[in-house]
Amino acid sequence: MHVTHTQLRKMTLDELEELEQELHDKEDDIEYSLYPQKIDVYKEMHKRLQKSVKENKEEEFYLEYIKKQLLICLIHYGTYLKMKYIKDDRMAMSCLEEALKYDRRNPIAAYRIGFLFYKQAKYYNALNYFQMAISNQTYDESRKDYLLNQQQVINAHLYLTNSALYIAANTQDDLDAMKHPNQQELPNYEFSSLYRSLKENETYLEKNAFYKVSQDGKVMCSKQECEEFVHENELTNTLLLYFNDRDIKLYFRGYYYQISPDHAGILRYLLTSTSQHSPGTRMKMSSYFRDCHVNGEPSRDTFKQAISRLRRRLKSLKIPEIIQTTNHHGELAYYFDGTLSYYVMYRVDETIE
Template identity: 45%
Template sequence: MSLRDKTLEELEEMEAELSDQEAESGFANYSMKIDIYKEMVRKLELLIRQRNKEYEDILEYVKRKLVFYLIHYGTYLKTEYQKDDHLAASCLNNVLRYDRTNPIAPYRLGFLSYKNREYAEAIQFFQKALENDKYYPNHNYKLNGQQQLNAHLYLTNSALRVANQAYENMKQLPDLSDVPKQEFSPLIENILINEQYLQRHAFYLVDETSKTTCSKADCENLVDRPPLDTLLLYFNDRDILMVFEEKMITLSYNQGIMIRHFLLKSSEERPATRASFTSDIEENSYVQNVNRFRNKLREYGFPPIIQNKRYNNETAYYYNGAYPYKIMYRVDDEIEYA
């Protein structure tokens, strides 16, 4: 039976069963969850069109979950461990279908277009991102200061590249006797200056006391020559790596987000409960996920760094502060996390 043939109640049961399966196996089925939420939205919209207004709040709730999954997990639909730009673009376009004024979705689409040298499309996306950002009510999906600056630089460079290409095409026309000569070398120089800035500030580098920007080359150098007794967490352009001296492991997206939260936001006084990540997960599933991650670290020879305690009548976890850490992730990937 297809999802279309199922009732809302059956879809809710499927979602719950899927979460239980994920907790047991340790592998997330992002694609199926997104498909379930899409079908729930379709059914709820149909009910509302039939004047069942009592479903409006439920629809908004399901849409929020769908948008969350599309934004956070869209790049990992094929595998938990590697990004896929094509799937990312598809999911981000879907975000704009369900949340048309979202600013982070067109911003990321603009970045992907620019990366693929599709400059005319990049212009439209960055303009939309900046316009949406002015009035969007949800702080979680608004652009931060660095992203706003980057959006303007990407937009400027995209427009300059389109103008330069138009001029190059015009030079191929048969009769240019009456066309004024243009000097584009200063514009090309501006493009290079902007791109050098974007490359130098492409990644955030976060430690216990500071948050700065750096280049991808700086991140790669750190990973290749890790500092002594220092944990490194690197969200690169393909996967997520955790490094400690000579030891390196590849993390799933959920594991990467989990350890980043533990490092940045947890302490013995304020450990992370399941609510730190999502209210939808059961306590037992949360415990299983964290224990599975701790076991993985132990198997690869990493020192014990995650401790647990009871907090607000729940099992909670925190980073024990045993080692300094450095976290590296792309400026263009950041979303304000609670």
């Protein structure tokens, strides 16, 4: 299902809404996100509503909803290739930069761009984006879903400091390279303490790069520790959900399976945040659904269908029924029943709380 930009421009707003729903329905069948097409639809809808809201203020609420859906696609789903579950940093960068065009003060988008630049050793760029993320880390109702968590705030300051230190060190190296016998003596700065700080910060970031969550709680660890944990442990009756730097894998009884970001996100929440006494409701789990209503909750049918798809996926992998249905204050809800041990490992820098 591919609609060109020219075709989108010729559609009415009602036709765009119908196309949006068709894409949602299509995703239900194919189990991966059609975010490139949905981004195009939401961008066209956003453009139309920006014009019409000037004449009809009542449409402001709908405009904000469309903007939120667009940001969700750009930030949550922009790190994966269109038809696979493999991460793509270039695509992520493009989507995150576009997210900032629609919400220039979005802290998590700026943070993630800074992280991508830092990985590429582009420290001038990284410094600017980490500074932006920190500066925008002020509570604002319109972007409360995109604030950095406490660990990301700490990391942002460390990445910012290290970016500045790398720039200073590289500048000193450039100065040293410029010296020649007849040149007047240039200032000689003492960088030993700065290099020591740089190394200490890097060591901290490396050792605290991932969360590892289990029934026993949450700890932080390095990527190497995650990899060793995956390959050196025989977890017979234990689920292991690993969000690594390339894709997302679910390990069970000696086998591993690649699963979609949608299924992984919902499963992570159910494993780590629910119980019989505190099940997941539509409101609690709203951030894990692409097609939320304007009140911020997915529809009851969307909620049920998403859990049903996840259940079918787990069953196909011969994983016992671990997701139970309940009624919580009159609301349909689901929870992990605790019958299996589990570990969930995911990168701190890619978390959206």
